[in-house]
Amino acid sequence: MEDEQQAFPAGTSTSFYVEGMTLLQWYAGQAMPAAALDVAHVSNLPEFGNADIPEAVATLAFAQARAMIREYARLCEAEG
DSSP states (O other), rough: OOTTSSSSSOOOSSOOOOOOHHHHHHHHHHHHHHHHHHHHHHSGGGGTTOOOOOHHHHHHHHHHHHHHHHHHHHHHHOOO
16 A cells, blocks of 8 residues: 555546655655664664665665554544
8 A cells, every 4th residue: 555655646537647656755755864864873883783874764764654654544544
């Protein structure tokens, strides 16, 4: 489900088409600046190891994006 929702779907009342990025990709892009700051901070810690910094930023950004989508789905379900 996370990879199927579109960030900016477009269409008319009789037809619907989708182009562009998914909601997951858009949320990850929004989370990336905070993830980059977080990685910059923890990359100086010995337990962080020799991880690839861009890969770590992307991993954190997508993890945050998935959490945002799951939380939104949970809230929608609770509201009924």
